[in-house]
Amino acid sequence: MKRVIHLGRASLVTLIAALALTACGQEQPQEQQSQQQEAPPHPVEVTEIARRDIPLDKSYPSLLRSDIEVTLVARVSGFLEERHFEPGQMVEQGDRLYTIEPDLYQATVNQREADLQSARAELARAQRDAQRFEQLLSQNSVSRQQYDQALAEQRVAQASVAQAEAALTSANLDLGYSNVTAPVSGMISLSQINVGNLVTSGTELATITPLDPLEVRFQLPQRDAFELRRQLADSAGDMSSITAHLSVPGLAGSAGGELAGRLNFLGSRVDTGTSTVQASATFDNPDGEVLPGQFVRVRLEGLKRFDVMAVPEIAVTQGLMGPRVFVLDDESKARERTVQLGDVAGPWQIILDGLEPGERVVVGDPAGIEPGMEIDPVRFDGDAEQLVDDVEEAEAQEQQEQAEAAAEMSEGAGDAPAEGEEGAQ
Secondary structure: OHHHHHHHHHHHHHHHHHHHHHHHHHHHHHHHHHHHHHOOOEEEEEEEOOOEEEEEEEEEEEEOOOOOOEEEEOOOOEEEEEEOOOOOOEEOOOOEEEEEOHHHHHHHHHHHHHHHHHHHHHHHHHHHHHHHHHHHHHOOOOOHHHHHHHHHHHHHHHHHHHHHHHHHHHHHHHHHHOEEEOOOOEEEOOOOOOOOOEEOOOOEEEEEEOOOOEEEEEEEEHHHHHHHHHHHHHOOOOOOOOEEEEEOOOOOOOOOOEEEEEEEEEOOOOEOOOOEEEEEEEEOOOOOOOOOOOEEEEEEEEEEEEEEEEEEHHHOEEEOOEEEEEEEOOOOEEEEEEOEEEEEEOOEEEEEEOOOOOOEEEOOOOOOOOOOOEEEEEEOOOOHHHHHHHHHHHHHHHHHHHHHHHHHHHHHHHHHHHHHHHHHO
């Protein structure tokens, strides 16, 4: 019997709720219609669009490589007697790294010096003979043939001296090559040959990789390259206004996660395969934390887009026909306009097509704006970044309020069954 009474009460409550909802449904359209008729113009930031120059920050991927990395190669043959470094240490240009039997090549130098002295002595004798035969020829004491023979011997002696000098120079070069020095400064690798082994000319010994500074090559899309070349032409080719930043994915926020540098080269031709232009930048890397072979991104600051139209990024929404903005007609009513988007420049969105200079564009939060809605234009001060921050802050506050309201409703729904169970008991 109690179950029948409980079901009857539940049915009665359901019927009352349905009647209430029906009544509300009949009144709601009338209330909404009256509110739409009496709603005041919607206040939102509006600006008159015009062409201008927009600063632009862009980043490009790159694979680090050291273009002045050097592989040390033996230039003489012999036994490797000494190694003067520890693998992985930083070496300076001119530091001695290996010794390859210098005594052997010193002996060769001594021999070549002796050969040169002998050749010079022979030249001195030949010169004296030539002078003596010249005097005797003037006295008709010797024949012309004997005199010519003396001159020939003098010239042969001169050639022997030149040959001996060249041999001595070659021997000195080999003696210098027996002491392998660092051609550049950088970090040296593991030694490929152990001390005591025989090396020949061409044997690879180790690799030196310069780490400071780093030269990074990357590819610019041809549009970016053309705009950058135009900008450099206006500044007489001065690249000091372009700042480069190198960031290593995975190291963001760490001490070596980002390096500051400068742009030092922009190519003069477009790669037909990739439609890009090569550029390079130099970065100081004193601690050697960034190494060749890493994937990085190079961000350029100081770039510009010239004579473009732009609106705050928040003003662009997605419509049925694509990206859109709202423009105001003569009666300050919102009209939807489909636009073609270009680059994003910080808080600004560059518009390539769809707007004309002089049109009034809604640049504030477009939430709640519908085509035909009357707008109360609010003057835009030009600070797009602050405008975006204000909108994001308002959205965050609204989401928090909705979350709190949902939490209260869930608590109320949780208490209702408890009251119903008490009534049933």
